[in-house]
Amino acid sequence: MKILCAVGSPRKYGSSYKLAEFAAKGARDAGAEVEMLYLVDYRIEPCAGCVSDDKMACRYPCIFEDDMKALYDKVLEASGVVISTPVYWYSPPGIVKNFIDRLTALENMAVVEGRSWVEGKVAGVIAVGNDSGSVHAISTLLATLVSMGFAIPPWGFACYNEEREVLEDRGVLLDAYNVGRCVAIMCKALEREERAWYLDRVEDLGEFVELVVQNSEKLRRSQADVRRFARFSP
């Protein structure tokens, strides 16, 4: 069971690095093998948005010949990924965003061949900023990761935005540790699940639509006029 721990800061020694180390420790303590990597060490071209010209155009291994190729393979081999990012203006910096944007080539395999190549992997997020925007960055990343097919474990994110040295704040160190730990526990729990998650053929969907139409109509009548029902009319 392998977990990738990606540090997104241009400053490899900063707080997002430090918290990433604690996530790595949490994952290792829970039995995972961890690889740390620093996005700043890789040349990642910005996504060219091919998918907007042609839905089938965006696919592994992308049209660019750059270091993202190595990163794709690392992600594919891993059961879980932890992204530890600084927060610039309430969101990840361009370096991290380019990495995320380029992951589309794995996710869009759902369109190309029916299944996202990251489906069923597990992800966690750490965000560090010097104001109160960390959760906004995290909310963006969580929605993105789930929408790509990742699962998020309980306590799957940590954030910090105080000026005080992060290593002096035991609370956030534990939070980061548990991001790694919970990603690892969930990787283990899900590896027994062999089947595909997203089911795109449901035979009785048409009949079910009929049923819901009828139920909805019944509910509408029972609510009569939404403007009159008891709890709203004082």
Add this chain to the structure above:
Amino acid sequence: MKILCAVGSPRKYGSSYKLAEFAAKGARDAGAEVEMLYLVDYRIEPCAGCVSDDKMACRYPCIFEDDMKALYDKVLEASGVVISTPVYWYSPPGIVKNFIDRLTALENMAVVEGRSWVEGKVAGVIAVGNDSGSVHAISTLLATLVSMGFAIPPWGFACYNEEREVLEDRGVLLDAYNVGRCVAIMCKALEREERAWYLDRVEDLGEFVELVVQNSEKLRRSQADVRRFARFSP
């Protein structure tokens, strides 16, 4: 294995109801027992924010004697929860927000007695609006749910914001179906996990801090001056 499917619209017959039915079907098809409920049928007082006066004050079963008591028990009995909400101004309406705010009494048991009472449960989200704000609402809910201790499965959200009747859009019906399905699959996968997720005592945390301080220093020196490293200086 029981899954709760909470419809958040004041209009019980609307699109968020309809998609909730598909999530319920997905969960049932994957072996779960499902209970549908309509938040509008319950009297839920707004949260009084006691936790801001005293961290220990917010605890199950809350100070209010209202219908939330029944809802707490439903949540506690369930392995998973699907929240299907309309989107008013890029976020859930007040009815849903009051429900979320009041769930704090379960989450804050982490402070009161060391463990969130929803830790390890699984959640999915469906959001329906008539403009492009659904994902914003979902990002808020995902961050909230993870932060309470819920896990989010792959494909754990669905959203819709077109004017066309939702039942005519096969894509979103499948998305909603899979929210329920994946919540159910993950409930099954996690129920074998007996142990607590969040570990709040890590014996060698202090030593590890030392190690990270040293590594960080090494990285700083190796990056020398961030202003000079090759990829930034053209």
Add this chain to the structure above:
Amino acid sequence: MKILCAVGSPRKYGSSYKLAEFAAKGARDAGAEVEMLYLVDYRIEPCAGCVSDDKMACRYPCIFEDDMKALYDKVLEASGVVISTPVYWYSPPGIVKNFIDRLTALENMAVVEGRSWVEGKVAGVIAVGNDSGSVHAISTLLATLVSMGFAIPPWGFACYNEEREVLEDRGVLLDAYNVGRCVAIMCKALEREERAWYLDRVEDLGEFVELVVQNSEKLRRSQADVRRFARFSP
């Protein structure tokens, strides 16, 4: 020039109240008359979502006979509004959300009679939480207010999420002061603008579409194949 300062906390004495006072002072020092109000003192029913049944159904003064009537009139009389809200789960609490949701009856006059009744008013936002979610709440509120027709001045929001007593943090007191001040300055600057902001009839829009089609085609050809242009091919 009148500015409304709405405190959204159930705890009238809390940090969002305190910062609201500084916004009020900033507005007064800049020449405005300020009215403080506490949303918790008003009975505000949750929005019934009538607009989803019928776009023309949502209009001033709403179908509910509750205290929102008084609030509508206060908003209509004011040139500017400051909302000071606590942050529960990265967003305003249900009390504030109900207030926002119900403001739709003023905004939807754009559909009913061609002009939002809050168009051209000025808004500022203050958010106080005990974690790092304040900016997320603010981002939701800013998008909402702009989308209703409000203008946001420079430095139009302030937020705080430290445990330390807010009154001891000079920085955030100044931020809150300047929210009020800048709302007031902008109210003054805009009151000279008599004309409507949103123009819904532009005579030469059709011709212009043609022009843009041609330009777009030219740009597409000049970029040839996005996959080949210099900066992307290493």
Add this chain to the structure above:
Amino acid sequence: MKILCAVGSPRKYGSSYKLAEFAAKGARDAGAEVEMLYLVDYRIEPCAGCVSDDKMACRYPCIFEDDMKALYDKVLEASGVVISTPVYWYSPPGIVKNFIDRLTALENMAVVEGRSWVEGKVAGVIAVGNDSGSVHAISTLLATLVSMGFAIPPWGFACYNEEREVLEDRGVLLDAYNVGRCVAIMCKALEREERAWYLDRVEDLGEFVELVVQNSEKLRRSQADVRRFARFSP
């Protein structure tokens, strides 16, 4: 009065370009001179995050010798800016994010010399995606721009996320037109404001703190115990 219209897509001919043209027309029709620019034509290095090492280090004209220098000067000369961005994963792509991150060198002049160099300028945003994440991207950008010192006019954003050709949707063309128009109108309204917006010295702030402490105490007593006040106890 000059307005800058920045297109953020790698595809210069795409929907964000098209809507940018309508914003440009709206601004021109309202009397502004407009410059269109395509971020993809400029080499913009990712921000190195110097400010995290030293708050005073981040300042105009930044440490990088790249095309951002030209862009800084364009922004400084302009009274208003419209950013038209595609939406990749609920946020602007890396290209746009790098541009935003690098603008910090203008904003951080607030720390360096007491005043943000973009204070009082006006901004509008257009976002185009193929799912429902546009408003999330916009919420991030609005919070960012206001936090840098920009003002946002009424109707200051437009978004689109349908698959249909954008030029066939009259509603969004008008929305984009009005983003430009309202930015221009507000530039005109604000250019008469000579004074600084953010006031960082308020003489009687200390006394006022005392007053608020007393008022807060009075309010606390009058609310007695928040758990008992009438509207919460059913």
